[in-house]
Amino acid sequence: MRIGVAKEIKSQEYRVALTPAGARELVQRGHEVRVEAGAGAGSAFTDDAYERAGAAIGSVDDVWGRSDLLLKVKEPIASEYRRLREGLALFTYLHIAADEPLTRALLDSGITAIAYETVETDRGALPLLAPMSEIAGRLAPQAGADHLEKPKGGRGILLGGVAGVAPARVLVIGGGMVGYNAAVIALGMGAQVTILERSVDRMRHLEEILSGRVSLLMSSTLQIEESLKDADLVIGAVLIPGALAPKLITREMLGTMKEGSVLVDVAIDQGGCAETSRPTTHDEPVYTVDGVIHYCVANMPGAVPITATRALTNVTLPYVEELADHGVLRAIQLDPELASGVNVFAGHVTYEAVAEAHGLDYTPLDDALAAGVI
Ligand SMILES: NC(=O)c1ccc[n+]([C@@H]2O[C@H](COP(=O)([O-])OP(=O)(O)OC[C@H]3O[C@@H](n4cnc5c(N)ncnc54)[C@H](O)[C@@H]3O)[C@@H](O)[C@H]2O)c1
Numbered sequence: 001m002r003i004g005v006a007k008e009i010k011s012q013e014y015r016v017a018l019t020p021a022g023a024r025e026l027v028q029r030g031h032e033v034r035v036e037a038g039a040g041a042g043s044a045f046t047d048d049a050y051e052r053a054g055a056a057i058g059s060v061d062d063v064w065g066r067s068d069l070l071l072k073v074k075e076p077i078a079s080e081y082r083r084l085r086e087g088l089a090l091f092t093y094l095h096i097a098a099d100e101p102l103t104r105a106l107l108d109s110g111i112t113a114i115a116y117e118t119v120e121t122d123r124g125a126l127p128l129l130a131p132m133s134e135i136a137g138r139l140a141p142q143a144g145a146d147h148l149e150k151p152k153g154g155r156g157i158l159l160g161g162v163a164g165v166a167p168a169r170v171l172v173i174g175g176g177m178v179g180y181n182a183a184v185i186a187l188g189m190g191a192q193v194t195i196l197e198r199s200v201d202r203m204r205h206l207e208e209i210l211s212g213r214v215s216l217l218m219s220s221t222l223q224i225e226e227s228l229k230d231a232d233l234v235i236g237a238v239l240i241p242g243a244l245a246p247k248l249i250t251r252e253m254l255g256t257m258k259e260g261s262v263l264v265d266v267a268i269d270q271g272g273c274a275e276t277s278r279p280t281t282h283d284e285p286v287y288t289v290d291g292v293i294h295y296c297v298a299n300m301p302g303a304v305p306i307t308a309t310r311a312l313t314n315v316t317l318p319y320v321e322e323l324a325d326h327g328v329l330r331a332i333q334l335d336p337e338l339a340s341g342v343n344v345f346a347g348h349v350t351y352e353a354v355a356e357a358h359g360l361d362y363t364p365l366d367d368a369l370a371a372g373v374i
Contacts, residue, residue: 001324002032004067007039007060010074012282014042014305015312017071017092020053022317027054031324036063043309064088069323073312075102086110086346089328091320093117096343097357106344107360112328116316118351119341124241127337128319130177131311136300137181137237140264141170141189143300144233147262147286147293154293155260157232160190167191171231173219173248173273174238175199175206178266182235183214194227224248229256236265236273249274251290259291268296332365339365 003026005018016039018026023033033055037047047057064070064083072092076084084090084105094115096103106113116128141159148168150156161167170186172179175197186193187210196219197203203216217223228234228249234257238245245267254276265277272278276289279298286295301308319338323331332339343351348363355362363371 001327002034002066002068003320003324004058004063004070005033005035005039005055006063006070006072007036008042008073009080010077012299012302013074014302015073015309016040016043016045017073017313017316018320019043019310019313020045020049020055022313022320023050023055024053025317025321026324029321029325032056034058034063034067036060040309043305045309069320069328071316071320073309075099076105081105081109084109084111088112089114089323091116091316091323091341094343097354100358103344103349103354103358103360107347107349110347111344112342112346113344114323114332114338114341115343115351116341118343119319119337121337128312128315128341131315132301132308133177134181135304135308135311136266137178138185139300139303140178140182140235140237140266141186141191141233143285143295143297144170144235144262144264145189147295148233148260150260152293153260153286153288154262155232155258159186159233168232169194169230170233170235171196171227172235172237173224174236174267175202175216176237176239178239179235179237180206180209182237182266183210186233186235187213191233194231196223196227219248221248225253225256228253229258232258232261234261234263236263236267236277238267238273239270244271245273247273247275249276251275254290254292257290257292260293261291262293262295264295266300269298272296329369333369345369 026033035050035055037057069089075094089112091114119128145159148154157168159168168191170191170193172195175195183193194215198219265272267273277296280296285297345368348368349355349360350365352362
């Protein structure tokens with residue numbers, strides 16, 4: 001198969017969809033890999049490194065125009081819509097339920113669009129989202145610690161304290177992938193950590209894997225009110241699958257928090273878990289409301305592309321290999337996980353939530369395949 005790797009042109013996006021190591025694996029399996037010139041630069045991979053791995057370096061027109069399967073990290077932006085075409089399969093983060101123009105462009109083009117974020121295992125896990133949650137979780141205490149410093153506008157407290165001086169208190173709301181990873185790093189930095197969770201089973205698991213080093217409390221409005229008063233750093237890490245994040249921290253509650261405390265609302269990509277949260281960027285990551293510094297960067301992993309690229313490609317490569325070895329059509333017929341990633345197929349919306357979001361007709365993938373629409 002002819003596999004293309006496009007350079008990301010979205011502002012502040014430095015990741016790339018395939019590492020030289022991944023290129024080598026695909027070339028070894030007999031596939032042709034073409035990487036757009038400079039695509040790996042933001043993640044510290046030179047064109048040379050790809051060439052040594054057996055890939056060819058090409059122009060943007062080459063990579064989009066001469067591939068059967070195109071690998072990307074982020075969704076195509078408007079200037080790339082004209083490159084979408086029948087006969088091409090695109091494998092990338094898409095998030096099209098929130099992007100009607102792109103949904104229409106994909107439908108009109110006849111392309112097969114497979115979204116990383118909807119690839120789902122039979123146990124309901126989202127394996128291509130998990131590494132980004134791990135990274136965002138691990139970044140959260142680091143970002144929080146930074147903004148707790150006095151010159152940054154924070155309270156001026158050191159997360160780990162020192163001998164004879166109490167450490168900072170970190171409150172993590174939601175003990176899933178983000179919350180667990182945030183807790184691990186906050187503990188490592190020496191903070192006193194509390195996790196609020198809603199699932200008792202998840203709390204039992206956290207108790208076991210964190211060896212009792214954190215306080216685990218049932219999440220409720222009353223408990224959140226109580227815990228916020230004591231916290232120096234609050235990390236918002238809740239998720240209700242398929243829904244906007246619940247607004248667990250009200251404007252009123254902010255008033256009870258310490259002056260100069262920090263809220264890192266990781267759940268901002270689902271709307272955030274505080275009433276006062278709004279998305280920010282790496283250029284201007286924070287703003288202050290009622291004395292509480294809000295850090296609400298919607299693409300936190302973008303700050304660490306060297307780590308994020310490797311973590312992402314570790315999990316995408318097995319699926320890329322399947323798509324390449326079997327051919328796209330056969331691979332999505334064989335693997336239900338890949339099938340769940342198909343959002344658009346030959347002019348049909350094949351992912352129900354996307355169709356619902358835009359009031360479009362939904363065609364189950366099997367029907368679209370059976371109709372022989374390709
Ligand atoms: N900003 C970023 O760059 C970035 C990156 C990755 C993930 N995220 C977001 O972080 C959020 C968390 O992701 P995740 O992978 O950890 O999800 P997850 O499903 O692994 O964990 C979410 C946890 O929240 C818990 N929860 C739900 N409602 C709760 C409540 N009322 N109180 C306490 N806990 C509650 C759930 O029981 C679950 O354990 C998501 O919104 C995700 O999109 C953001």
